[in-house]
Structure formats: C-alpha cells, structure tokens
Amino acid sequence: MIPAAVDYLRVESAEAAVAALGEHGDEAKLLAGGQSLIPLMRLRLATPTVLVDVGRATGLSGISVGGDTVSIGALTTHSSLEHSAELAAACPLLAHVASVVGDPAVRHRGTLGGSLAHADPASDLPAAVLALGGTLVVSGPGGSREIAATDFFTGFLESDLAADEVLTEVRVPVSTGGWSYQKFNRRAQDWAIVGAMVAEGGAGVALVNMASTPIRASSVEAALAGGASAADAAAGAADSTEPPTDNQADGPYRQHLARVLTRRALEAAGA
Amino acid sequence: MEVSVTVNGTVRSADVEPRTLLAHFLRDDLGLTGTNIGCDTSSCGACTVLVDGRSAKSCTLLAVQADGSDVTTIEGLAGDDGLHPMQQAFHECHALQCGYCTPGMVMAAVSLVDEYEDLDAAGVREGLEGNLCRCTGYQNIVKAVLAASE
C-alpha cells in the first residue's frame, strides 16, 4: 500500500519537464493527476526512482475553440472537460465521455493528457479522441511534433511517446454531428468491459477494451459509408478483433457486447 | 521534502518522504485519524477529503502534490455553531451504521452538492459511486444527501 521510495521534482513548464526527463532517463516518470500512476506505484507495479510532477506547469491546461478545431491542454482535468460549456457546444461527445470516467474525485484530479499517455485500452478518453480523429501535440528535446491519434496507441499501456517527451496539447475537430458513447460495466466507477463510441453520425467509430489498444471499428465505418443500416453495420463491429479475456468477460462475450453496443450507439447517434 | 498544507484552516508543515500519501500524512503526521483507509485500489472512497474545495481520494494523492493546497478533512467540517448541514443530515436520516465509510462519504457528498445543481436520487447515487458502504444499503445516505442539498 506504500509506494517504493522515490525522488520528487516539481517543474513549472513543459520545457523543464522535458529537460528533467532527459536528465534522469528511464528511471523518471512524469506525474500529472496521479490517478493511474499512484495506484500502480502503491501496488509497486510502477517503481520510478524520480517523479517529475508536471501537475502545476503553466500553460498546459484549458480549452479553446478556434475555427473548426478544439485545442485542449494536456493538464485539463476530466472534471473541467465535463463542465465546460464551450466544449459541450463544440464537441459534446468529449464532454460527455469525460463525465463518465471513474467517479467525481478521480475526475477532479485526472487529466486528459494523463489518460491518453497511459494508453489503457479500457479507458474512455483515448477511444473518444480516436473516434474524433484527434491529434496529439508532443514536446521533446528536439522541439514539438504532432501525432495523429490513429498512430499514437502502439500496444497495451504503450504509446508513440518517447521517454523524454511530454504531451502538451490534444486537438480534436469541432464535432456536433450525431454522437453516442455506450459504456458497459457492472461495478460502480469501473472501466468499461466494452465500450462503443460513435462520432459525427458514424464517420468515426471506436471501441474500448476490444484489443491491446483502443481501436477504430473501420469495417463499421466503411459499411455505413457504403449505405448500410445501423444494424447491418454494427453486425461487423467485432470482425477481426481479438479481445482480451479477464475475470469480467471472455473474448466471445466481448465480441457480442461490441456488436450490441455499436448498434445502440449508432442508433442513438442517428446513423 | 518540506511540505506546507493548510489543513482545516491551519497551516501544517512537515518533512515528508515524497512517497507519503496524503492519507498517511493526515493520519500519521498530523494525527487526524478521521480520514479512513479502506482499500488499496482507490475504489472505496473512505479516504475522501476536500483539496481546494473538491473531493479527492487522499490515498491517491501524494502529500507533496498537496503542498500549498487547502485541505479539509472530516475534523474540519463542523463550525463553532455545531455540525455541518451534511453531518446533521447524516445524523437525522440515520445514514450510517458502523461508520467506517462515513467520513469519506460526507466529504464526497459535500463536494457533490457543491459541484452539481438540482441533484435527484439517481444523481446522488451516481455522484457517490466512488464511495462504498458495506452496511447501510445506501438508501439513507441518498436521503441524507438530498435533505442536505435542499
């Protein structure tokens, strides 16, 4: 229940975070809201020797809408996303998804950037950014680069982020077309056993907890684009997936859930 | 590392190891044992306190992260004129049995009522989903939170 001993550094900017990560190498870990990292440290599944606390860095939080893009600072909390009237108007899917993450205490501290960087296939926000076709802005020693959400998630809890890079901003298109998130779980405050996310009336469909990363249901998107009904398109939601088996569900049950939840999400989104 | 946290209105400073959880800082360094610890998975909410006015699980926050913040624990809720309205409502609605979940439940409820307007019973249940009670069946807790929110 008590994390292993660790050194602690508080940094005031993304640049300082990059420098600290560069200096301390693989032993260092960035700390944002701590809602994923601290539970892992408590169980000693994560044992960084240096924590670089970026939680108070300036200029890394807030939501701004400009033209057809919503830009969100990496440190923006789930709670700020949930309560933002601007986001509710420009991208209601993302605001809604943030409101169903964990419980209020988790949402007060957990951040959008932390959720994406953690890259948990069972998490809600990564799949939302994927369905929306978002872009991640990352700062590293050589400057900043942009990564499409479709290229960001590389494996279970693994992303394209290098050890000395900091996620600074997430951009999603303004998206007010039909949307829905169907999150299926059995226990309060829990992650989805499976979740189905629909953006822009079916132009973007993503699945939670159906693979080692969040995935786009491209066969569903293609079927819809080809004129299939919501029910027919959703029937292919689990095609060529290899979902995990755990104590809550086995693979075939997850595939069944993916089809049902995708149909419900498409219908709710008016696809 | 030296941390300075305003706890229940008083600045409290201590030299803590960075790995110290806020829950342990409150209980072991400050002797404020009203904040309970009920799990090691961040799921029970027994450790809930207010950090800068909003609920947080003090087992899922390092004391160093709370440096410079305002923390309210169950010990700091009652005023000079008696119990906080949420405590009073828990008392009147019989919203506790063993009481283990109660400090966290009350702190989460205070934050919830402040954060969400027009709560109904379903909203209270959803809003308290991060706080587990093994005794009451939640019925009277929901009643108390609704009573206090009026």
Ligand SMILES: Cc1cc2nc3c(=O)[nH]c(=O)nc-3n(C[C@H](O)[C@H](O)[C@H](O)COP(=O)(O)OP(=O)(O)OC[C@H]3O[C@@H](n4cnc5c(N)ncnc54)[C@H](O)[C@@H]3O)c2cc1C
């Ligand atoms: C009880 C409980 C229930 C939860 N339920 C859900 C749920 O239902 N759905 C869900 O999606 N999530 C859930 N979560 C997880 C929660 O959403 C976390 O807040 C989120 O996954 C991590 O964000 P954080 O800011 O807390 O990151 P941290 O825990 O601080 O960091 C997580 C990881 O990301 C890295 N990191 C953080 N910020 C950055 C950055 N800017 N750049 C690069 N790397 C970074 C860290 O080094 C670390 O490896 C739950 C958590 C708890 C404790």
Ligand code: FES
């Ligand atoms: S002790 Fe259970 S959530 Fe903190």
Ligand code: FES
């Ligand atoms: S009163 Fe016993 S756990 Fe809630």
